[in-house]
Amino acid sequence: MGIFLQILIDGLVIGAFYSLIALGYTMVYGIIKLLNFAHGDLYMIGAFIGFTLLSFITGDGGLNTSVLGIGMIFVITMILVGFVGMGVERIAYRPLLLAPRLSILITALGVSLSLQYTSMNVWGASYKVYPISLPKNGFEIIGAHISYSQIGMILLSALLMLGLRLFIDKTIYGKAMRAIALDQTACSLMGINVYRIISLTFFIGAFLAAGAGIMSGIYYGTVNFMMGFIIGLKAFTAAVLGGIGNITGAMLGGFVLGILEAYGTFYLGGSWKDVLAFGILILFLVFKPTGILGAKEMERM
Amino acid sequence: MIRKYKKQSLLLLTLIMFILPFFLNIYWLDVFTFVLFYVVLAQGLNIVVGYTGLLDLGYAAFFAVGAYTTAILMTTFQWSFWSTLPVAFLLAIISGIIIGTPTLRLRSDYLAIVTLGFGEIVRIVVTNLNITGSASGIYGIPRPSIGGYVISTQKDFYYLILIFAILSVLIVYRLGHSRIGRAWIYIREDEDAAEAMGINRIRLKLLSYASGAVIGSFAGSVFAVKMTAIAPLSFSFLQSVMILLAVVLGGLGSISGVVVGAALVIILPELLRGADDWRYLIFGVALVAMMVFRPQGIWPPQYETEDEDPNDETEDLDGSNTKAPEESPSL
Numbered sequence: 001m002g003i004f005l006q007i008l009i010d011g012l013v014i015g016a017f018y019s020l021i022a023l024g025y026t027m028v029y030g031i032i033k034l035l036n037f038a039h040g041d042l043y044m045i046g047a048f049i050g051f052t053l054l055s056f057i058t059g060d061g062g063l064n065t066s067v068l069g070i071g072m073i074f075v076i077t078m079i080l081v082g083f084v085g086m087g088v089e090r091i092a093y094r095p096l097l098l099a100p101r102l103s104i105l106i107t108a109l110g111v112s113l114s115l116q117y118t119s120m121n122v123w124g125a126s127y128k129v130y131p132i133s134l135p136k137n138g139f140e141i142i143g144a145h146i147s148y149s150q151i152g153m154i155l156l157s158a159l160l161m162l163g164l165r166l167f168i169d170k171t172i173y174g175k176a177m178r179a180i181a182l183d184q185t186a187c188s189l190m191g192i193n194v195y196r197i198i199s200l201t202f203f204i205g206a207f208l209a210a211g212a213g214i215m216s217g218i219y220y221g222t223v224n225f226m227m228g229f230i231i232g233l234k235a236f237t238a239a240v241l242g243g244i245g246n247i248t249g250a251m252l253g254g255f256v257l258g259i260l261e262a263y264g265t266f267y268l269g270g271s272w273k274d275v276l277a278f279g280i281l282i283l284f285l286v287f288k289p290t291g292i293l294g295a296k297e298m299e300r301m
Numbered sequence: 302m303i304r305k306y307k308k309q310s311l312l313l314l315t316l317i318m319f320i321l322p323f324f325l326n327i328y329w330l331d332v333f334t335f336v337l338f339y340v341v342l343a344q345g346l347n348i349v350v351g352y353t354g355l356l357d358l359g360y361a362a363f364f365a366v367g368a369y370t371t372a373i374l375m376t377t378f379q380w381s382f383w384s385t386l387p388v389a390f391l392l393a394i395i396s397g398i399i400i401g402t403p404t405l406r407l408r409s410d411y412l413a414i415v416t417l418g419f420g421e422i423v424r425i426v427v428t429n430l431n432i433t434g435s436a437s438g439i440y441g442i443p444r445p446s447i448g449g450y451v452i453s454t455q456k457d458f459y460y461l462i463l464i465f466a467i468l469s470v471l472i473v474y475r476l477g478h479s480r481i482g483r484a485w486i487y488i489r490e491d492e493d494a495a496e497a498m499g500i501n502r503i504r505l506k507l508l509s510y511a512s513g514a515v516i517g518s519f520a521g522s523v524f525a526v527k528m529t530a531i532a533p534l535s536f537s538f539l540q541s542v543m544i545l546l547a548v549v550l551g552g553l554g555s556i557s558g559v560v561v562g563a564a565l566v567i568i569l570p571e572l573l574r575g576a577d578d579w580r581y582l583i584f585g586v587a588l589v590a591m592m593v594f595r596p597q598g599i600w601p602p603q604y605e606t607e608d609e610d611p612n613d614e615t616e617d618l619d620g621s622n623t624k625a626p627e628e629s630p631s632l
Contacts (some may be wrong), residue, residue, distance in 0.1 A: 033410075035413070086366045099596065102409055104592070105356055106588055106591075106592050107588065107593070109542065109545075111589060112585070116581070116585075117582035118581075121578050121582065272429065278422050282403055286403040
């Protein structure tokens with residue numbers, strides 16, 4: 001019984017990372033119908049910028065960093081990566097918004113390669129050990145060890161998602177995003193600066209992915225320039241699972257995928273867990289391409 | 302100029318390729334052998350991405366199918382190289398259909414992700430199975446022989462892959478200019494219109510996947526006997542990306558463009574030795590720049606149509622419009 005709970009909690013933590021990244025995929029897809037391959041790499045860039053800033057304040061990997069300092073680094077990193085996301089949109093995607101879909105997909109692939117190998121040239125190809133690690137203390141519940149930091153990460157992710165939900169539902173910018181997703185031409189006729197809102201969408205997507213990046217860096221302890229590739233694919237799986245273009249769906253999909261994968265790893269062994277995730281992706285795309293929650297938009301897939 | 306002397310210049314190029322090994326040292330011979338591998342692979346992918354417009358990001362999987370089929374049959378079952386080719390052919394068609402079938406209903410972006418997922422699944426499977434030698438791969442693959450002559454030197458393999466490359470160029474050229482090829486291009490330009498004109502979308506897409514897969518798997522078979530050892534690392538996502546890059550740089554759907562693209566993708570990094578770390582960064586930027594500034598590639602396909610006027614590409618497509626309906630039942 002304990003082991004089940006343990007796996008569930010581990011799955012929730014990984015699922016939280018997937019959800020945060022999946023949100024960026026799903027928002028960009030919802031607004032301009034672009035599959036942003038480079039999104040996983042923004043997560044990686046976030047992890048690395050966080051790594052640099054954290055190394056800077058902790059000096060030699062000491063643990064005497066205040067919570068406030070780490071919080072500041074979270075915010076700075078997320079904003080920086082948000083700007084990287086905006087830059088990517090401006091340079092690579094905006095000139096191609098009206099181009100054939102094949103071109104823009106190939107561009108996205110090119111951006112992904114560029115980000116990965118820029119990172120490799122800046123930070124090196126080897127694994128980097130994160131300068132801070134998590135306190136291990138926690139509590140035992142029916143034989144499962146749950147650390148406070150795991151709970152903290154799940155809560156922080158939930159907080160970010162709640163914030164996003166409120167932003168989209170309550171602010172004028174969120175309203176503009178929802179409107180553009182429905183009809184881009186009509187929006188520009190109504191005086192909405194469509195390009196600015198698209199830019200903002202990329203900013204938010206990258207912002208959330210960077211948050212997941214730092215958290216996973218702290219959680220796993222190491223970062224590498226290739227880390228964004230597989231997790232980007234899985235986050236995309238999560239977005240499809242929940243129904244692409246659907247914000248709540250992406251959150252749900254991330255947690256579902258994280259939990260499925262955690263149990264899958266336990267029963268099938270670690271080397272097959274990626275096959276499980278891709279298998280789920282293919283099955284969903286073939287049999288239920290609208291995902292768990294996305295029942296509305298059917299014609300475009 | 303080039304158009305006028307097309308046949309002659311092609312013959313000349315073929316002749317140059319045949320006598321080239323006598324002027325190259327062993328290092329450049331190896332480089333050119335890899336160029337030819339990429340020519341074969343890129344022509345195969347050209348059918349799928351260039352002609353039919355299906356973005357396949359897991360093409361290295363077919364390369365792996367051929368390589369592992371040949372390697373396993375030659376080491377574990379002691380078959381000869383030539384008898385493994387029909388098996389590779391069959392398995393490639395089967396895997397092309399397995400990958401093609403679930404993606405038939407999907408539009409470009411989902412298709413790209415699904416093929417990427419399949420490519421990764423194939424890589425993970427060969428990394429974990431015992432019969433494929435797990436992560437260390439298969440080694441000690443014997444040399445092939447023709448009538449008692451064992452193909453073993455660098456030069457022999459250069460000629461072997463050169464023959465495959467010429468065959469693949471001819472086959473892809475003929476396919477592209479056949480009724481099937483025109484139907485593929487029509488599907489790429491407008492799938493719904495093509496279907497409305499009576500083109501059997503499903504059968505032609507599967508045919509496209511299967512043809513691409515067969516060419517890729519033959520490249521894999523030759524790769525296995527040339528290297529004598531294969532490992533999952535050769536069939537990674539980056540390999541698929543590099544093949545795609547060759548097609549995109551050269552020009553989607555363009556035979557000569559794809560040959561130039563394959564040469565660029567292999568030779569450029571050799572000229573840029575010392576800038577190894579920058580290689581993929583440059584390629585990534587090149588992909589973006591090509592799509593933004595010159596999406597049709599270095600050598601676009603329009604000059605390859607046999608028509609006199611290079612501007613009547615659209616008319617060529619119209620020709621297939623009008624022909625397709627009455628002939629489509631046989632497709």
